Amino acid sequence: AQSVTQPDIHITVSEGASLELRCNYSYGATPYLFWYVQSPGQGLQLLLKYFSGDTLVQGIKGFEAEFKRSQSSFNLRKPSVHWSDAAEYFCAVVLASGGSYIPTFGRGTSLIVHP
């Protein structure tokens, strides 16, 4: 069955520390890959996306993600976390086929930032 897994429900980091959030997918082909962020009371905002080409993609707010086909992963990274990064992060995948385009989301990882 097709699925998106975010194995970490919560991650706690200190401000200024590096961050990596994990995302794995289970699809027969390489899907389109996305990371979204959701702050309390806000809608989901796109951080970055991967369709094809360079497997290291840069996004907004200093985030980047690396697509690794062999590991079916698309992990999100940031070298130095700011207190304002505390939010919920969602990985999403789309396997576009036959005109259908329905993003499937992981359960999310809640990022807690300590001063």
Next chain:
Amino acid sequence: DTGVSQNPRHKITKRGQNVTFRCDPISEHNRLYWYRQTLGQGPEFLTYFQNEAQLEKSRLLSDRFSAERPKGSFSTLEIQRTEQGDSAMYLCASRQLAGVVTGELFFGEGSRLTVL
């Protein structure tokens, strides 16, 4: 570009009542999606439209749920005979098919439903 707008932002209702949520997508976006998000979970797909055509509705949670987009612009999601398990955030998103296609969905801030 005024973004995706959802109304109401919060709705409290009693079990058994009907509720309707409205979504106004970004004006040039052809596709409109509805998702449900419960506490501690990611968005769960419900249904989507291309213009006025509903392309997928098999994942609506029960026959109490229905959605429409009559003129290909705004959309409504109706829940009939609400149950406490319907309490959740209902998210709307839209996507552009013409011009510069970025592939991403643009989300509204959601409509939170509480069923007492």
